[in-house]
Every structure is written in C-alpha cells, then in structure tokens.
Amino acid sequence: MLNDLKNKRAKKSIHLRQYNERRVLQTLRRFGPSTKAEISRELNLTNAAMGSIVNSLEESKLVYFGEKIYEGGRGQPATMIHLNGSGVFSIGIQIDRSKIETILIDFDGNMTSRLKHEMVLPKPEEALDIVVKDLNSILELLDDNKKEKLAGIGIAIPFSLDSWTEVLNLPKDTFSLWKDFNFGKELEKKVNIPVYSENDGTSAAISALYFGVGKDINDFLYLYIGAAIGGGLVLNGEIVKGENNNAADVGSMPVPPSKLNSAKKPNSMFDIMLNRASINVLKKHLKHNGVEVDSKLALENIIMSNNLYFTQWLEDCVEALTHLIWTTTTLLDISTIVISSPVDGGFVDILKRKLDFSLSANAPESCIVPNVIKAKFASNAASIGAASLPIFYSFSPSTEILTNGV
Template structure:
C-alpha cells in the first residue's frame, strides 16, 4: 500500500526527504553535481564502465567525463579497475562503485517486525538487526531505532562513519488505518496518525533522514540491485503482511504525484468494486487468520525461516487467491502501460514464491491478450528482506542517484 501521511489536522503532506520535489540546479557547480549523479547512476546500472562508454552514454565530451570521473575517484566513490586490452588501441580501464565509498542505514517499520540494516555503496548488507512485535508501537520503534542506529555505526571504522549518507525509513503510510486487519489495538495504532516519524528519528541522529513507503522502497531495491537489468517497464508486487507494490517506467522508479504509483494493494478485487481491495484477499494476514482459527502456530509466517512447514492448512486456497489478484492487477497495469514484465517478490520462502509464480503463470496463459503484447512474469531477486534493504538504500538514492 502507498498512502500519503497526514498532519495533525488531517491534511495530506509530502513525506520528508525522499518525496520532496527537487530544487533546480543552477550554475556550473550544480551542473557538475547533476553530471556526477548521472555517471554514478549509469555505473550502478551497469556495474562497471570505461570512460569512453560513460562519455558516450551521457553525451559528455571525453574531457568533461574524464574530469568528473577523476573527481569521483578522488572522493573515494569510484574504483579504478585493471586495464583491459583489446585487439586495437589503448587498453580500456573500467570504473565501478567503491564499496566503502558510502553507506546507508535503513529502518523498516513493518506490521509484524522492525528491522534496521546497514548497506555499503555496492548494496552489500554489512549488518542487520531485527525484532518481532505483535503490532507497530511508537515507543518500541523509538527504542529500537536508537539502539539499532548505534549498533550499525559501531561496526564501522572512524573514517567509514563519515561516509554514512543518512537514515532511510520505510513504512506503510497511514499505518493507523489497518488495526482490524493487523489484529492490533486501535488506540495503539492511532498514535501514529499525528506522529512525525522522520522528526523523531532526527532527534536520535545527526544524519539526514528520508521517508518512503515500504513497498516502494522494496521496488527501488529491486531496480538498483536486482538481476532484471534487461527490463525497462514493470509492475512490482510485494506479498507481505499486506500486499503492496511499486512501478518502474523507463528504468526509473515512478512514484506518482502523491507517491501512490504501483499501490496494487488498493486495487479493487475482481467483482468487488464496492469496497473490496486486493489487500483484502491477497495478503499474508489472511493466511495468518486462517491458521489462528485452526489453532495453528503462526510464528513462522513472520520469522526468518527459509522454509514453511509442510501441509500448512489453507495455503493452497490462499495461493490461488493471491495469484488471481496479482494476475488481475498485472493485466490492468499492462493494458494501460504496455509493460515488459511483472516482478513478484514477498516475505515468502523461495519454494512458496516459486509456487505462487507457477500459479500466476498458469492463469496468465489463459488470460485474454487481445490488443495486448505478451507479458513476462519474474520472481524478485533481492529476496524477502527487500523492504529493509530498500530502506537502507534511500540515503544512497537521495544523494548519489538521479
């Protein structure tokens, strides 16, 4: 789900940092900052590139590209590779991102857990800390954030601490609206309505703080660090406690005017335009509810197990419901946007995700594609921790990417 947060008067407000509109760059220093971001973004997409290719892709002159690349190398953001000799001419030198050139800390506030993660400039997880909770609580979040940020920074050397770009926060917007579905006391979740999360985190740290919807953050992590680099346009679906998603168009994260683009959980479910949404039939909380009614332990649904128990009651019916909802969403998005693919990720073990993909693929085979091109289904490559990973990526996106 992607919903704009509200202030104490109930008016919608732009979330801090990540959604703020950019200020136009002016002057040569601003232009260089933009070109630095262009080059870093390009290298991030391709993993490594020589100067000539960078100049060609960005439209910069060879001299201008060289000056910027040398500056980025001097600043410790780029790593010069070994010369590669071809059949003719001078050897080419590839440049890649330097892993310890920058770091990002992320806090993922979920409905069943809270997690803090430290990643480096290349997207490698350096450290992570996670706690389960029955429902999101403001006081518990503040205590965990203070402890977690301190723990993450303690793993870095003095020089590395200076390269931490900020703290990203990924959470469901309007979290207070879902007390019944989350099985949480309404009064506990209502505390979030007037609570300024970035401001509270800012009291804990001097680092910049960025806020983003949890599923949008997961989509951004897939875009920047995932394996599907051949795709330009896709819908991203994340099956979590509530199903949500994100949108990538022309290899750029598309958030929409209010940050709601790709909010698949809010789509009407087939035959249910009068109030029923996809999240009401395709979320993990529904499987949890079924298991609790059957007297089954549900802890495995929100833990970090690589596999779920065999013969989970009601799982086949739940998977059918999720698959039907995702395919309906996929066809709708494809009709409007002519997508390359739909990527399916979730807080799911690999075998359950594979089974979900299989059922979606089966439904897609029988779908009516008249007037539409074919559509590919792919599994997400970042994994079940994509939301937490994406939260740590927010400061890196804000400071070093387009």
C-alpha cells in the same frame, strides 16, 4: 541583471555536472567495470568531460581505477573504472506492522550488519527507543572513515500505518497513535543524521530500480506481499510517487470478493486486494480452519508442506493478483512485474509459477503476457529498500537535478 544571469548559468553548469556524474555511476552499476571510452560512448560525453568527471569521482572515493587492458591497435592501454563498494554506506530501517529491522549496506547493496525484532509494532515512542538503540549499535561498528561515508538513514514504513487494524487483527489503540507521528522527523532529532522516508512498497521498488532489475528494465510494477500488500511503480527509469505520494497503493485496489470460507463478505460489490493477497489473510484462513501459526518459521513449514489450506488461499490470491496485474499492465503498457515477500519457504517461487500460468490462461486477446520476476533481495526487499533511499536520492541521475539542483 548581468550578475544574476551569470549566477544562473553557473548553477546550471553545476547541476549538469552533478547529473552527468550520477549518470557515470549508474552506467558502472549497470554494465560493471568499464573504460572511459566505453562510458563516453554510452553517455555521449566528450573525452575531456569524461576525464574530468571520473577524476572527480575517484577523488571522492566513489570509483577506483583498476586493471589496464589493450583495446586493440597501438597506443597506451585503457584503464578499467570500478564502482567503489566501500565508498558509501547507508542505514535502512523497516518499520512494519509485525517487525522492526535495522540494517547497514554498502554502495553495492551488500548487507553488512542487521538487527531484527519480530513483534507486533509497539507505540511510536517505544519503537523509536528500539531503533535508536539499534542504530547506536550499528554505528559503533563503523570507524571514523566509514562514518564520514554514511549517506544517511532510510525508513521504509507502510502508508496509513493506523489503517486496516481490524482486517489485520491488530490492536487499534496502539496503531492509532501512529497516525500523526512523524517517525523520520523524530528519529532525525535523536541521532542528527539525515533521514529519508518512503512507504514500504516504494522503498522496495527503489531497491529493485537501483540494485536489481532496474539495471536493465526501465518500467515495472513492484509487488511486496507482506503482512499487508504494498506496491511501487517505476516508469522511464524513475520512481512514480503520485499526487498524494502513494502511487501503486495496490492494497486498496478493488477486486472481486474472495471465495474462501474464512473471508468476510464485503459491504459493496467489490473487495480490496488487501483482503485477497496478504500474509495476514493467509494466517487468518489457516486459523479459521484449525491451523495455528505462531512464527514465521511455522508458516514457512506450512508452505513447504503444500498444506491444503495454504493451497486454497494461494489459488484465491493468484486470482486477485491476475486481475490486478492485467489491469495495471494494460493501463500503463508495461510488461514486467517484480514480486517479493518477507516470507521464505519457496513462497515467491511458488507464487511466480502460479501467476505465470494464470496470466497466460487469462490473457486478453492480442495482449502480451507480462513477465513475472522474483526480486533480487526477495525476503529482504523492504529493509534493503529503506537503506537504498539515501543512496538513491544522493546518487541517482534524476532529471530533477537539472531543474532543482537536488
């Protein structure tokens, strides 16, 4: 009994130490280089505890001691503590319905290598072969020292990848094979490196939480407008997954039917967001009106030219997003929306301006208009989100550490 009690106390002490180490790393990520005294005051840690934690992090090459500064008065100068960007590396793989992308990032979130395939997603085994080949190419770029610092592999993959094939005009026979295929598990068998997997919306939200607006904001809804539309939800500085691991499934949210001449009439009184606010719906509307789009660049040129049919779709999209955002923000009492898209050509900036106006014009009485922010990584959000997963789950100060020791 006594030994059990001692073991529990020892484990609790270890978990608390891990939690505080991660809090120190998060503080440096949020505020930049800081002194021990500044971090101690921010986290309410004793000088002794702070000194031990920083020394441990320095030994692990996660931080380094930089320049000395005089804080005023007499005594020894204080040393600035910096995050070590080369202390950790992580690989991210984005599996999308229309592309496969593999990247390498460092501890600061900087992309240092990238391999990309713009294509309709093939059968799972074929996609696995492509990814393994790309992974090996990236691993060859790392020396032994950097390989030792590899946190793992993250995968961003849409939830229910086999769904919406008719809506998105995709080959059902191919995508049905993805239903019961555990890509992360199969990849881990091939490469023998830890693999973390999340849906694309959650992954993109994690990139914002860890490297973007999450440095300053603890509550936000993340919207990723790609071939489909995905979302992620952050509350109290932690990602929300939900009972079925699919929180913020914004693509399935009921909204009023579209008014576009290309829109198919829904079977019920409501349509879903996927049919109102996704890039595939935009392509469908353009094609319906005689405008063919055969590449991402062609689509971006259409956006930059302010094409009539793009404008029609944009108005319809903004109307649906306004409905979604006001529903979400009033329900959860959050005031920040982060948006990103793999499509460039100024698309996110245009969408943000339209949303700002629409949200203000349609604000319920006494409600604060939510702030719409363009994601830091914008067109690379999902792939960097994937690469963020191993770093996030290894170094983020989740309160689960205190109870589960993870």
